[in-house]
Amino acid sequence: MDKTTRFFKTSENEAKWHLLDADGKTLGRIASEAARLLRGKHKPVFTPNSDMGDFVVVVNASKVKVTGKRAELKEYFHYTGYPGGATFERFQDVLRKDPRRVFEHAVKGMLPHNRLGRQILKKMKVYAGAGHPHAAQQPTPHILNHSSSKES
Numbered sequence: 001m002d003k004t005t006r007f008f009k010t011s012e013n014e015a016k017w018h019l020l021d022a023d024g025k026t027l028g029r030i031a032s033e034a035a036r037l038l039r040g041k042h043k044p045v046f047t048p049n050s051d052m053g054d055f056v057v058v059v060n061a062s063k064v065k066v067t068g069k070r071a072e073l074k075e076y077f078h079y080t081g082y083p084g085g086a087t088f089e090r091f092q093d094v095l096r097k098d099p100r101r102v103f104e105h106a107v108k109g110m111l112p113h114n115r116l117g118r119q120i121l122k123k124m125k126v127y128a129g130a131g132h133p134h135a136a137q138q139p140t141p142h143i144l145n146h147s148s149s150k151e152s
Contacts, residue, residue: 008045008052015123016054017139019132023060025144026067027106033144034058034103035110038120051116055123057139062099062128066091076105100126 018037022030036042040052066074074091095102103126111117125134132139 008047008050010050010052013040013045013050013052017134017137018054018056018142019139020056020058020142020144021060022058022103023063023130024065027064027102028066030058030064030144031103031106032110033142034124035107037142038107038123039111049116051120051123053120053123055137055139056125057132057134058103058124058126059130059132060128061103061126062095064095064099064103076101099128 020030020034034056037056038053040046040054043052046052071092072090076089076091076094078087078089079085080087091102104121104124107124108117108121111120125132
């Protein structure tokens with residue numbers, strides 16, 4: 001009996017395409033599902049040090065919800081490194097200006113903070129509206145398993 005752990009390579013991965021609809025969904029719940037699919041944790045061949053995940057297409061990112069007072073209170077912080085170079089942006093303003101940034105920021109925090117995480121993040125395509133140019137890849141609609149009394 002062989003007792004060695006099998007490590008899979010990225011070249012052995014057959015990446016699928018998933019379609020997530022963010023319309024009316026909570027930001028954190030849909031972002032965590034996207035991160036799980038991107039990382040490949042849903043597959044039995046998951047290997048932590050290689051990119052075994054799938055492609056994820058997120059549509060209706062502008063219609064994502066947040067709970068409680070987070071829509072008014074949440075701020076995004078960026079520091080340029082120069083004195084006085086700190087900038088704050090409110091969640092509502094970022095969502096109105098570029099809804100992709102809100103979603104990418106949420107998913108980026110759930111991925112590894114290294115070269116692998118940056119490579120994995122490139123496999124996520126986010127669109128503010130319902131349309132997307134990835135019909136040729138035939139993404140399969142992904143149903144979220146989260147059942148919460150807060151979500152409808």
